Amino acid sequence: MYQAISGHREINFIHHGAGGTLRRSVEPARLVSINHRWYVHGWDRDRRDWRTFRMDRISDMVVTENRFVPAPLPTGDLVEAIQASFAGDEDSVASNPDTRLVVLELDADPATAASSLHRIDGALEPTSDGTRTRYTALVDSHEWLLTVLVLSDLDFTVLDPPEFRETVARTAQRFGRAL
CATH class of the missing domain: 3.30.70 (Alpha-Beta Plaits)
Known part of the structure; x- marks a missing residue:
């Protein structure tokens, strides 16, 4: 994952979420630790939007040869992006004022x-x-x-x-x- 983030290389993986199991293509931007879990925050090429994925729900990850130019974070600020990802999670330090x-x-x-x-x-x-x-x-x-x-x-x-x-x-x- 670190090589993909630092090398600006797209990753493909299967995500096992509450809504089912889906294959994703993502331009990873950051690794984030929230509430003792690791997440990858990146541009989801399939949904054409920023998404945050729990690392323990990812399987079959492949770092592709496809390089990308990192997109600016939607708010321009990493902390705001993280807080937006966890809005409504009262147990998250990211949502604590x-x-x-x-x-x-x-x-x-x-x-x-x-x-x-x-x-x-x-x-x-x-x-x-x-x-x-x-x-x-x-x-x-x-x-x-x-x-x-x-x-x-x-x-x-x-x-x-x-x-x-x-x-x-x-x-x-x-x-x-x-x-």
Whole structure:
């Protein structure tokens, strides 16, 4: 999936959803974790619309040789697109008005990042060279995200917001005093 997203290659798969089993052709844009499940968000070529598919409901996936130019997200904003996908799901952090957005760059490829990050909703995007990952996290607590990052053992750079950068700095100072 990561190679398809970073290489802008169409994927074909069978999706087993509530409405039945359908074959889909999708231009994958992002991998998203919401409520402890992974989803692929992309342009559904059959429906000619943006769709979000649960990864555990996908089978027989094939990465094709068909390349595409990524379409802009319908809202122009990844978080808004994710929130729209989960509108009405009261249990989703994406639909919570108190959700905070944190943007990080992780010193890991997307596959390693996905296997190391637990219990944080958000989207993973490979950087242009594919060796690092841009992580757009949706959180209700900066402290919880920092705990997950410490446990993940991944190096990271805070891109946004300044408040999370301050939380990291305060915690680093406190840890430094413990030595």
